[in-house]
Amino acid sequence: MVIILAAACYYYFAIYNSVRDVRTHPDYKGYSTGEALFSDAQLIVIGRPIKDFEDREMTIRTLENDIPVDFYTLTEIEVEKVLKGSEEDASNLKVIEPIALKQTLSVKEKLAIGDYTEMKSGSSYIIFMKKKYLWTI
Template identity: 55%
Template sequence: MLMLLKKRSTIISLILAVIFAASSYYYFAIYNSVRDLYVSSDYIGYPTGKALFSNAELVVVGSPLKDFEDRELHLSRFSNGALEDIATFTEIDVEKVIKGPEEDTTNLKVYEPIGVYQTFKGKERIAFEGYTAMKKGSKYLIFLSKNTYGQYSVINMQSGKFNMDGTDHEDMGEDSHNKQRIFAELKSSEYLQ
């Protein structure tokens, strides 16, 4: 009888150890993993600094107040459950208004075309046109216009924000040559003076 109880206790301990190991593996290796998905989007692109500046309603220099994970996520789905739209609202500490109404910069929340949401298979980061999120503590020159909901959105996708202090190494993105050209044009123009 004592032998049977020891055997049963050993089997239960092994089963619990396997369940714990499997749960830990799922949580750390799958549930918390991040899969990047890049989605194409219809947007108006501005190939020059002049066109970008002219078509922006608001141009500011500022920094995000929160880490990306702590920002407000906008997620909407179609009636069949498929993802319709995803974005992140980023609160900006505005240092300087270059163009546009200064009163709009109080408590400015910028609609960024990127978002992360949790699934059973892990986190999915969806970015439109290779957009990378602005980083807390980094300083940016940001070109904005109001979207159909009246929210300020980054225009020109990845080439609508420029890291000014060199602290965001992802900012140049895939089309870094074009973005560098636009930024150089803006820096040498009267727009940023």
């Protein structure tokens, strides 16, 4: 019984909860200058995520064979300062991050576009956004 319990604990902590990075090729608009980035953004804020990454609302859409075709995380932001745009747009702010966690039988996969890493709770960020359906980074 002890051996089975030890094996189950090992599986849960060492395998099931381990995280493997899965990166996809990015397709994004680049800017040659900071002024161009500032000019094109509709809302620029300094803010921090309210929740830890694992506690945020994540969406993963897959094909029938479980291959991800779309993924993102909705991140609620506590706005410290609005640098461009209206205070009204910055209230109750949620942004879309191009990253999500997918649990499999053997590992957690962190799906991300390019080298994107999730915003850390407790850290402040300057966030440049455009509005589509929600505010996107």
